Amino acid sequence: MTIHDGMTIEEMAEKVRKSLYIKTEPVIFEVEKGAIQRYAQYTGETERLFFDEDHARKGRFGGIIAPPTFLSWFLKGIVPDRVFDYDVPLPTVLHTDDIVEHGDYIRPGDRISAVGELTDVFIREGRNGPMLFETGDVTLHNQNDAFVGLVRTISVLF
Amino acid sequence: MLPLIFEEIAEGQDIPPLVREPSSQDLVKFAAVAEDFSRQHWDRAYMESLGFPDVIVHGWLTLTYMCQAVTAWLPPDHARILRYEARHKRPIFPGRIILGGRVARKTEENGARLLDLDLWAQDAEGQVMTSGAIRLQMLDP
Numbered sequence: 309m310t311i312h313d314g315m316t317i318e319e320m321a322e323k324v325r326k327s328l329y330i331k332t333e334p335v336i337f338e339v340e341k342g343a344i345q346r347y348a349q350y351t352g353e354t355e356r357l358f359f360d361e362d363h364a365r366k367g368r369f370g371g372i373i374a375p376p377t378f379l380s381w382f383l384k385g386i387v388p389d390r391v392f393d394y395d396v397p398l399p400t401v402l403h404t405d406d407i408v409e410h411g412d413y414i415r416p417g418d419r420i421s422a423v424g425e426l427t428d429v430f431i432r433e434g435r436n437g438p439m440l441f442e443t444g445d446v447t448l449h450n451q452n453d454a455f456v457g458l459v460r461t462i463s464v465l466f
Numbered sequence: 467m468l469p470l471i472f473e474e475i476a477e478g479q480d481i482p483p484l485v486r487e488p489s490s491q492d493l494v495k496f497a498a499v500a501e502d503f504s505r506q507h508w509d510r511a512y513m514e515s516l517g518f519p520d521v522i523v524h525g526w527l528t529l530t531y532m533c534q535a536v537t538a539w540l541p542p543d544h545a546r547i548l549r550y551e552a553r554h555k556r557p558i559f560p561g562r563i564i565l566g567g568r569v570a571r572k573t574e575e576n577g578a579r580l581l582d583l584d585l586w587a588q589d590a591e592g593q594v595m596t597s598g599a600i601r602l603q604m605l606d607p
């Protein structure tokens with residue numbers, strides 16, 4: 309049994325589990341065209357539908373849409389701060405998995421509501437001992453209450 | 467380039483690889499646009515003190531590159547991304563990353579034409595650093 313600062317990993321998991329399924333208050337994000345374009349530019353995007361308004365206006369979307377991983381923009385201030393509990397005596401935190409479900413396209417002028425919650429806490433045995441895993445979900449809806457996305461993040465602490 | 471049609475896509479087919487070479491400056495840019503200022507992505511001295519040779523590429527930036535490989539093959543006005551996922555197996559450092567994918571499954575469900583791809587991000591030595599998957603729905607012309 310491994311003990312860090314007087315706590316076993318099972319005790320750490322029990323502490324973190326107290327935060328399970330507690331939804332955060334919604335955080336509202338106003339999506340500006342410039343934010344989408346900057347995201348595209350700074351990630352080396354070449355698909356013009358994500359940054360060239362004149363080009364995008366002529367096509368099926370009628371204007372630019374956000375690149376698929378722009379959904380990560382809505383995690384700030386929520387993940388890890390308000391969803392995960394890293395206040396346990398394990399020195400290393402790594403982000404291991406991202407899982408994203410896509411709904412409606414995100415467009416300039418959208419008003420996105422983001423709600424987070426911790427949805428799973430489990431222990432797995434690693435090469436160097438037990439590791440604590442935390443899963444956090446952030447669910448996104450737009451101003452029409454349409455589902456825009458679910459972003460699931462898994463972190464490991466050891 | 468002519469748009470791909472569903473009938474032309476075969477299970478087992480590889481998508482064209484995409485190469486990205488993020489520099490530490492690119493990580494600073496991504497940190498700014500994603501507002502992710504974790505030290506592991508910009509503080510080299512800190513990372514060296516932990517035993518790493520360099521700063522680490524953001525997981526979300528790697529995932530962005532993986533999606534770019536897919537949309538370069540099937541643009542968003544031809545196919546809609548329904549879902550994607552990534553497992554970050556090993557830290558990726560600034561330098562050459564090769565993004566690739568393979569059509570794992572091609573199905574039709576309730577009139578929707580769906581493609582499931584396995585994705586990967588490899589380092590310059592060909593080691594898979596991040597593995598992933600994506601599900602796409604072909605759009606009507």
